[in-house]
Amino acid sequence: MSMASTGEGLGRRDLIKRSAALGLITVPTMGFLSACASGGSEPTSGPSKAATSAQNPFGVAKGSKMDVVVFKGGFGDDYAKAWEAAFDKKWGTTSSHLGTQEITGKLQTRFNGGNPPDVVDNSGAQKIKLDVLFKSNQLADLTPVLDAPSLDDPGKKVRDTLIAGTIEQGTQGGKFVSLNYVYTVYGFWYSGKLFKEKGWTAPKTWDEFLAVCAKAKEAGLGGLAHQGKYPYYINVVIMDLIAKKGGLDAMKAIDNLEPNAFEGNAAALAAVEAVYEVVEKDLLLPGTNGLTHTESQTAWNQYKAAFIPSGSWLENEQLKQTPEDFDMQFLPVPLLADSKLPFEAIRAGAGEPFIVPEKAANKAGGLEFIRSMLSREWSTMFAQQANSLTVVKDGVDPGVKLRPGTQSAVTALKTAGTNTFNYLYPDWYSEMDTAIQDASNELMAKRIQPKEWIKRAQAAVNKAAQDPNAKNNRRS
The missing domain is CATH 3.40.190.10 (Periplasmic binding protein-like II)
Incomplete structure (x- = not known):
């Protein structure tokens, strides 16, 4: 290649x-x-x-x-x-x-x-x-x-x-x-060519992100494409928002199965509400909830949406579908107000x-x-x-x-330097991970509200905490 x-x-x-x-x-x-x-x-x-x-x-x-x-x-x-x-x-x-x-x-x-x-x-x-x-x-x-x-x-x-x-x-x-x-990084991706043609600036705050999505909609495009059949991807956005707003302690509380990992965690509710705002304002690529990863990514490569979430395997996976001058660019998940981690902080790891x-x-x-x-x-x-x-x-x-x-x-x-973070619960507790993905699927389809998502996610944490092996899976 x-x-x-x-x-x-x-x-x-x-x-x-x-x-x-x-x-x-x-x-x-x-x-x-x-x-x-x-x-x-x-x-x-x-x-x-x-x-x-x-x-x-x-x-x-x-x-x-x-x-x-x-x-x-x-x-x-x-x-x-x-x-x-x-x-x-x-x-x-x-x-x-x-x-x-x-x-x-x-x-x-x-x-x-x-x-x-x-x-x-x-x-x-x-x-x-x-x-x-x-x-x-x-x-x-x-x-x-x-x-x-x-x-x-x-x-x-x-x-x-x-x-x-x-x-x-x-x-x-x-x-x-x-x-x-x-070694991988996770976040949003956009076309440098599209943004240059439209005069859009890569957003650093969530409000700026929603504004670009709104401009995309005005231009007849989707704001956010996501891999609807695999809610793993939209969970990258939700969980990154939690870590960036609440700091590393909010991330560790989830990995360590704390009783307030989601319920009673203001950062978690703010993150889910932020993602739900994209749904409520009709800023999703139409039909994206029913698409596989390759279908949604290919639509994005065809300039049908401004953003898509993924890990940095995306470019290699989409080599054949990506126009030569697409200019694929990575974007850290933009910040909610009063976030503890900076915009440059990203999820990164093996x-x-x-x-x-x-x-x-x-x-x-x-x-x-x-x-x-x-x-x-x-x-x-x-x-x-x-x-x-x-x-x-x-x-x-x-x-x-x-x-x-x-x-x-x-x-x-x-640019991130030491401001990197990474969740461990998906490998430690696969049932919990699946349950949270299922809740996100319901959320993106407007079948549940953010508070119900929080309730389901906490129930998944509480169930995982009953696992006898959980006592060996702790991060400080």
């Missing part, structure tokens, strides 16, 4: 290491069924293992087989094929590859039967719920990878090469079980979870594969194939060019 010129500053390591773009949707669904809890039977063939050494810390056996399954979404899967070829060449293994959007459909019976793959990119609308896998002891502990020598500098441990927050985000119940590989199943036939190979992903060589391969950057510090050749949207996300990260 071609990559646009990036302008100055790209060679600066502090910029690259905080760079961004996730590539896939992480919308939870009913997903992995409770049959998983049985844990299935033992694998029919013994695990592949060789003697360990400093160069081979997990004991990858030459001639062993590797079974890799990745979500084939916005990133495609060419990057994984390149990785597998490199791995086979180095270790004398034979890799089988599956790229699919049906992660649960393809893998549920394999997990239940005790013969899962060796590495899984567990993403997409049909991902397997991570907390369900963890509770049924299906996930290998990846801590040994963190403590292994880095392939780039054997004097460093792998854990010392990762962007801050990566380990925290992949932790369930106090154990590191998933590598969130791609995404795209890779796991090694506990019962993988070639668990040693799976762990070494994850270690290899955290090398500069493989990180650069990913950047070249997927137009996105990873959680490896200094992990991409500074000469790699970025497209306009990705570059604008990089610039936003640089």
Whole structure:
């Protein structure tokens, strides 16, 4: 794929290491069924293992087989094929590859039967719920990878090469079980070309945001397009507004399942009322509530709406639908009055979870594969194939060019500085996440009012708090 010129500053390591773009949707669904809890039977063939050494810390056996399954979404899967070829060449293994959007459909019976793959990119609308896998002891502990020598500098441990927050985000119940590989930012997106033609200025306050939406409506466009069939996206807006108005304490109260996380939280009500104002004033792209992510994003690419919410995987996912001169630009979620965080503050963090199943036939190979992903060589391969950057510090050749949207996300990260935040509840409590999404779906369709949304969201928090594992999921 071609990559646009990036302008100055790209060679600066502090910029690259905080760079961004996730590539896939992480919308939870009913997903992995409770049959998983049985844990299935033992694998029919013994695990592949060789003697360990400093160069081979997990004991990858030459001639062993590797079974890799990745979500084939916005990133495609060419990057994984390149990785597998490199791995086979180095270790004398034979890799089988599956790229699919049906992660649960393809893998549920394999997990239940005790013969899962060796590495899984567990993403997409049909991902397997991570907390369900963890509770049924299906996930290998990846801590040994963190403590292994880095392939780039054997004097460093792998854990010392990762962007801050990566380990925290992949932790369930106090154990590191998933590598969130791609560094992403979340917020609104707009066309620089459209805004220039219309004379619109990118808004910094919510009132300014509503004003641009109103101008778009006057011009015969939608103000806000959203991925109605996947309320995950509009939740980005709601939850970011809560964090920015109420500060990090408001975010942590939700992750820590506090009894006043939503009810009695003025910031939460203000955020939901703000988003509902877009609905009440008829500033949505007509029909957007019934569209999938790709349908709404394509309409936005066709200049039918001013804004759309998404993570920074958006540009790569929409490459074929984006006009050459569209000039995709990132916008932090604008501020409500009396917000505790500045406009420049953005949700940013690691995404795209890779796991090694506990019962993988070639668990040693799976762990070494994850270690290899955290090398500069493989990180650069990913950047070249997927137009996105990873959680490896200094992990991409500074000469790699970025497209306009990705570059604008990089610039936003640089501008945000330490003002970044990220929610953990979607990975910790998938049922709660789904319940809040369902409430947002009702809200956007005008079937419930903001106060009812708050009531439903708090009920979801209270239910999650009954989970015995909740005591291990705390953030300070």
